Amino acid sequence: MLRNRVGRLTATVLAGAMVTLGVAACGGDNSSAKPAEGGSEKPAESTGAKVGLAYDIGGRGDQSFNDSAAAGLDKAKAELKLPEAKEMTASPGETEAKKEERLRLLADQGFNPILAVGFAYSGSVKKVAAEFPDVKFAIIDDAAATGPNISNLVFAEHEGSFLVGVAAALKSKKKNIGFVGGVQVPLIEKFEAGFTAGAKAVNKDIKVQSKYLTQPPEFSGFNDPAKGKTVAEGMIDAGADVVYHAAGGSGGGVFEAAKAGDAQAIGVDADQALTADAGVKDVIMTSMLKKLDVAVFDFLKSYAGGTVKAGETVYDLKVSGVDYSVTGGKVDDIKDKLEEYKKKIISGEIKVPSTNP
Amino acid sequence: MSPSSTGGFLDRVLGRVKLGGWLALAAPVLAILFAAAITAIVLLITGNEPFATFGLMVEYGFRPRTLALTLNFATTYYLAALAVAIGFRMNLFNIGVDGQYRLAALIAAAVGGALVLPGPLQIAVVILVAVVVGGLWAGIVGLLKVTRGVSEVISSIMLNAVATGVGAWLLTPELLAVPVAGSNNIGTKPIPEAAHFPGIALVPGTQTKVFGFIVIAALMGIAYHVLLNRTVFGFNLRATGRSESAAVASGVNVKKMVLVTMLLSGAVAGLIGMPQLLGASYSYSLDFPTGLGFTGIAIALLGRNHPVGIAVGALLWSFLDNSANILDLEGIPTEIVIIMQGTIVLSVIVAYELVHRYRIGAEQRRVGRELAQNTAKPEGAAV
Numbered sequence: 001m002l003r004n005r006v007g008r009l010t011a012t013v014l015a016g017a018m019v020t021l022g023v024a025a026c027g028g029d030n031s032s033a034k035p036a037e038g039g040s041e042k043p044a045e046s047t048g049a050k051v052g053l054a055y056d057i058g059g060r061g062d063q064s065f066n067d068s069a070a071a072g073l074d075k076a077k078a079e080l081k082l083p084e085a086k087e088m089t090a091s092p093g094e095t096e097a098k099k100e101e102r103l104r105l106l107a108d109q110g111f112n113p114i115l116a117v118g119f120a121y122s123g124s125v126k127k128v129a130a131e132f133p134d135v136k137f138a139i140i141d142d143a144a145a146t147g148p149n150i151s152n153l154v155f156a157e158h159e160g161s162f163l164v165g166v167a168a169a170l171k172s173k174k175k176n177i178g179f180v181g182g183v184q185v186p187l188i189e190k191f192e193a194g195f196t197a198g199a200k201a202v203n204k205d206i207k208v209q210s211k212y213l214t215q216p217p218e219f220s221g222f223n224d225p226a227k228g229k230t231v232a233e234g235m236i237d238a239g240a241d242v243v244y245h246a247a248g249g250s251g252g253g254v255f256e257a258a259k260a261g262d263a264q265a266i267g268v269d270a271d272q273a274l275t276a277d278a279g280v281k282d283v284i285m286t287s288m289l290k291k292l293d294v295a296v297f298d299f300l301k302s303y304a305g306g307t308v309k310a311g312e313t314v315y316d317l318k319v320s321g322v323d324y325s326v327t328g329g330k331v332d333d334i335k336d337k338l339e340e341y342k343k344k345i346i347s348g349e350i351k352v353p354s355t356n357p
Numbered sequence: 358m359s360p361s362s363t364g365g366f367l368d369r370v371l372g373r374v375k376l377g378g379w380l381a382l383a384a385p386v387l388a389i390l391f392a393a394a395i396t397a398i399v400l401l402i403t404g405n406e407p408f409a410t411f412g413l414m415v416e417y418g419f420r421p422r423t424l425a426l427t428l429n430f431a432t433t434y435y436l437a438a439l440a441v442a443i444g445f446r447m448n449l450f451n452i453g454v455d456g457q458y459r460l461a462a463l464i465a466a467a468v469g470g471a472l473v474l475p476g477p478l479q480i481a482v483v484i485l486v487a488v489v490v491g492g493l494w495a496g497i498v499g500l501l502k503v504t505r506g507v508s509e510v511i512s513s514i515m516l517n518a519v520a521t522g523v524g525a526w527l528l529t530p531e532l533l534a535v536p537v538a539g540s541n542n543i544g545t546k547p548i549p550e551a552a553h554f555p556g557i558a559l560v561p562g563t564q565t566k567v568f569g570f571i572v573i574a575a576l577m578g579i580a581y582h583v584l585l586n587r588t589v590f591g592f593n594l595r596a597t598g599r600s601e602s603a604a605v606a607s608g609v610n611v612k613k614m615v616l617v618t619m620l621l622s623g624a625v626a627g628l629i630g631m632p633q634l635l636g637a638s639y640s641y642s643l644d645f646p647t648g649l650g651f652t653g654i655a656i657a658l659l660g661r662n663h664p665v666g667i668a669v670g671a672l673l674w675s676f677l678d679n680s681a682n683i684l685d686l687e688g689i690p691t692e693i694v695i696i697m698q699g700t701i702v703l704s705v706i707v708a709y710e711l712v713h714r715y716r717i718g719a720e721q722r723r724v725g726r727e728l729a730q731n732t733a734k735p736e737g738a739a740v
Contacts, residue, residue, distance in 0.1 A: 119541035143539030215525030
């Protein structure tokens with residue numbers, strides 16, 4: 001009798017193990033889908049830079065923020081013939097100690113330069129860079145961590161968002177547009193501020209609906225398409241006919257809602273009319289480009305050329321660090337107006353606010 | 358199949374039924390070996406060498422730096438598991454530890470940043486604020502349960518969401534937060550240096566200090582043991598956990614017990630964020646660690662709510678957590694760690710259950726044998 005029970009339990013445990021294995025197998029697939037990390041074919045031609053890259057939560061494959069950085073690294077790998085690049089990823093809810101350890105491990109293993117993707121690395125980059133004065137560090141989206149060997153790569157998200165705000169206002173027939181933010185953090189509020197300012201510059205009576213999917217410390221808003229869809233549907237029901245999202249992976253849901261509700265959507269970070277799912281590409285009228293890939297590539301290139309500049313590099317409209325996309329030709333008719341605003345921002349005639357009034 | 362005298366499955370899972378002798382040790386050891394075997398299979402399937410991987414984890418785990426980090430993480434995990442365990446021992450499932458510690462840490466950080474008192478006094482004030490906030494937030498759950506009969510599982514999990522909302526509202530420049538120039542982060546005003554909780558250089562060979570809070574965590578473990586086993590309150594708490602009706606019959610005020618236990622559990626939950634706040638980040642910002650309450654639940658189960666068991670569980674958990682970085686560096690999926698942690702919790706529960714049933718079976722057979730031998734003898738020769 002005891003044996004029977006043991007047998008049953010064993011069966012249960014085994015069944016559980018199978019499920020676990022299934023999950024693990026999926027995990028394995030993901031990782032094997034990553035491009036091979038390791039040496040290139042001809043190390044003799046390489047520049048000798050072993051690049052270490054630390055992603056924020058999500059890592060490579062998030063179709064958004066981290067992927068943009070990964071694209072820059074891939075381009076650099078191909079064009080600069082980097083011998084080796086190591087990519088590491090943050091886990092949700094981790095402490096700063098773990099981020100520090102990640103950077104320190106990379107530095108210990110001789111990786112140089114090291115790129116940290118995301119403002120969450122601010123404190124850890126500052127600390128670890130001081131411990132490894134000979135290693136060049138770069139951090140994206142943060143200018144607070146400063147040091148002789150730290151390059152801060154920051155973007156003028158509000159300027160790019162202003163332009164898509166202008167586009168939204170010009171394209172909206174109902175004079176009612178929406179903004180979906182992933183998580184209500186200062187960084188995403190910058191997108192909202194620019195977008196609202198751009199729309200109001202065209203039509204000061206336009207209605208701008210704004211909503212964030214989650215509040216910190218709940219960061220799931222960057223990766224919750226279902227929530228993005230619900231919120232966007234709500235905005236469209238309330239009369240919006242153009243919706244802009246700055247919600248990372250949740251953006252897919254926003255596009256679906258726009259498609260179902262006969263509205264138009266604006267993508268973010270990458271040119272999403274190219275990268276989004278095929279079924280929803282046609283609702284994306286433009287995207288606010290935040291060219292992380294350019295920033296990452298530029299940094300690696302300057303490292304290869306020995307011209308790394310410490311301190312802040314701002315990727316704004318002037319240097320095309322942020323921009324709007326024209327894929328699909330949906331904004332061709334208003335392109336002149338957009339270019340006009342762009343010129344005014346670059347010349348300083350229009351000052352785009354980076355925080356909400 | 359389980360006689361009432363040995364309690365239900367839940368009692369055994371929560372460690373309210375004691376296992377004696379070598380069995381108590383055999384179960385967790387078997388469970389960890391079993392988890393390692395499962396993980397090895399997973400590693401093989403994903404094309405990684407299991408022994409090399411384990412070797413890598415152990416080698417990295419015993420570097421001085423990693424040891425210090427492991428102790429630091431374990432300090433936090435230990436407090437989280439204790440907070441959960443207090444409730445578990447009384448059949449109260451405080452799932453809201455997560456919200457309790459986050460809110461407590463946020464408000465304590467704000468108070469710590471605003472005050473300027475002599476160092477030790479300020480530390481005491483910060484800790485006190487955290488304990489009070491954590492306790493009060495958990496107290497809501499207790500109040501709802503005793504006055505309205507609301508299940509603490511439901512209310513505490515919902516209060517987690519409320520705590521997130523309240524926290525987000527408080528952590529704005531208009532209220533408790535100060536923006537940092539050039540940063541996209543935002544946090545409470547940093548606690549002045551005098552009120553930093555000093556670290557201890559416990560591990561030789563590394564500059565990384567161990568949280569001084571490890572001492573407080575150990576003291577809390579001792580206090581937990583004494584409270585449960587050496588006081589009337591602890592006796593009542595355990596009695597209520599085992600059988601509420603029996604406790605009522607023997608004059609225990611169960612409502613009061615529920616409320617006080619929730620307050621205590623929340624008060625300890627308030628301490629969870631303190632090692633990080635007073636020993637490392639000195640401010641509550643957007644990147645303050647989250648989810649520790651849920652880790653605490655797993656570790657409390659792993660340690661069967663025993664103060665020493667929890668300590669072992671916390672160390673094991675934090676060792677595994679730390680090894681994720683080295684796995685990532687070597688290109689091995691870090692999900693391995695999560696699989697291993699999950700399998701360990703499950704197999705500990707299963708192993709204890711198996712061991713328990715084995716013991717009952719053996720006992721029954723022994724009694725059966727003795728009864729058979731004694732049938733000829735007169736009554737009264739029972740075991």
